[in-house]
Amino acid sequence: xxxxxxxxxxxxxxxxxxxxxxxxxxxxxxxxxxxxxxxxxxxxxxxxxxxxxxxxxxxxxxxxxxxxxxxxxxxxxxxxxxxxxxxxxxxxxxxxxxxxxxxxxxxxxxxxxxxxxxxxxxxxxxxxxxxxxxxxxxxxxxxxxxxxxxxxxxxxxxxxxxxxxxxxxxxxxxxxxxxxxxxxxxxxxxxxxxxxxxxxxxxxxxxxxxxxxxxxxxxxxxxxxxxxxxxxxxxxxxxxxxxx
Amino acid sequence: xxxxxxxxxxxxxxxxxxxxxxxxxxxxxxxxxxxxxxxxxxxxxxxxxxxxxxxxxxxxxxxxxxxxxxxxxxxxxxxxxxxxxxxxxxxxxxxxxxxxxxxxxxxxxxxxxxxxxxxxxxxxxxxxxxxxxxxxxxxxxxxxxxxxxx
Numbered sequence: 001x002x003x004x005x006x007x008x009x010x011x012x013x014x015x016x017x018x019x020x021x022x023x024x025x026x027x028x029x030x031x032x033x034x035x036x037x038x039x040x041x042x043x044x045x046x047x048x049x050x051x052x053x054x055x056x057x058x059x060x061x062x063x064x065x066x067x068x069x070x071x072x073x074x075x076x077x078x079x080x081x082x083x084x085x086x087x088x089x090x091x092x093x094x095x096x097x098x099x100x101x102x103x104x105x106x107x108x109x110x111x112x113x114x115x116x117x118x119x120x121x122x123x124x125x126x127x128x129x130x131x132x133x134x135x136x137x138x139x140x141x142x143x144x145x146x147x148x149x150x151x152x153x154x155x156x157x158x159x160x161x162x163x164x165x166x167x168x169x170x171x172x173x174x175x176x177x178x179x180x181x182x183x184x185x186x187x188x189x190x191x192x193x194x195x196x197x198x199x200x201x202x203x204x205x206x207x208x209x210x211x212x213x214x215x216x217x218x219x220x221x222x223x224x225x226x227x228x229x230x231x232x233x234x235x236x237x238x239x240x241x242x243x244x
Numbered sequence: 245x246x247x248x249x250x251x252x253x254x255x256x257x258x259x260x261x262x263x264x265x266x267x268x269x270x271x272x273x274x275x276x277x278x279x280x281x282x283x284x285x286x287x288x289x290x291x292x293x294x295x296x297x298x299x300x301x302x303x304x305x306x307x308x309x310x311x312x313x314x315x316x317x318x319x320x321x322x323x324x325x326x327x328x329x330x331x332x333x334x335x336x337x338x339x340x341x342x343x344x345x346x347x348x349x350x351x352x353x354x355x356x357x358x359x360x361x362x363x364x365x366x367x368x369x370x371x372x373x374x375x376x377x378x379x380x381x382x383x384x385x386x387x388x389x390x391x392x393x394x
Contacts, residue, residue, distance in 0.1 A: 047376035082252045119336030125280040187368040197371040
């Protein structure tokens with residue numbers, strides 16, 4: 001608990017995150033290179049979709065991250081609302097643009113994949129529509145946060161919207177199970193064994209780990225500057241800025 | 245946890261549970277409309293309005309695909325019932341016999357389905373062609389050899 005309190009103090013967070021971000025960024029880069037090499041050059045072609053299925057190595061990790069980032073953001077926002085921890089609000093609001101980017105990436109790559117395989121760029125089935133709503137939720141949270149003059153009010157209003165929007169997450173995940181959709185069912189995230197060959201699963205999981213580290217690196221980097229701005233009247237920030 | 249924190253936790257939880265129930269009921273009410281497609285059995289058993297755009301999904305029955313120029317005719321089944329689909333246009337790459345597809349169009353009076361768009365639905369399985377071949381072979385093998393391939 002002691003470590004927790006220390007880490008949650010803006011000054012310590014700024015210092016520790018400053019050391020961590022370059023390492024996370026470097027690890028992201030290595031995993032992306034390894035994952036893309038294994039996925040694009042080593043993994044075999046698919047028995048039905050041939051080479052086109054390889055977009056899976058971007059599309060699926062991006063879609064997973066769009067949900068994961070949302071859950072982290074809403075979790076942080078809830079902690080910020082209930083325990084009034086400033087840093088939790090900062091983490092939540094720094095996550096929103098990253099999550100929105102992952103969602104947009106999942107939608108665009110999905111569209112590019114849909115055209116050759118399904119025969120259409122877009123359909124209004126439950127999976128695609130609920131993912132589009134997720135993008136609008138992210139944009140709504142970002143807009144609401146920016147709409148307030150005072151930072152604290154923005155964080156609280158956007159935090160409430162983030163918590164309420166969690167309801168969309170199980171809907172996205174189970175949409176392919178609850179309704180007839182054009183999008184196929186889950187391959188990896190289900191209770192039985194993944195229905196993807198090991199030679200394709202390994203690069204997929206490496207890319208997922210890379211995207212996860214990318215999120216960790218970018219959210220800490222964004223939160224650092226947000227903390228610096230939020231604490232700009234405190235003495236430690238002025239000392240830090242004078243050192244530069 | 246202080247009493248105010250507990251109270252805030254309660255408020256956040258109550259709001260979330262309330263929203264969950266409201267969304268659940270809404271989705272339940274819209275259940276029919278959220279289905280992206282109907283099955284051939286639903287076409288046979290329920291009275292669906294003619295001259296209304298429908299989507300029907302199923303597997304292409306093997307041996308029923310007849311091509312005449314760009315006009316294609318095939319049967320679509322959900323393994324219980326089948327419906328004949330007529331379509332003219334470019335089929336997606338994944339269209340083949342035994343493949344799951346979704347046809348967008350209208351039912352005609354004689355029971356055939358005039359499609360204006362055909363979309364291919366693929367499954368959640370990804371594997372190299374050799375593995376698919378081995379699985380196919382294992383399926384065709386006599387019962388006593390099957391253990392080896394599992």
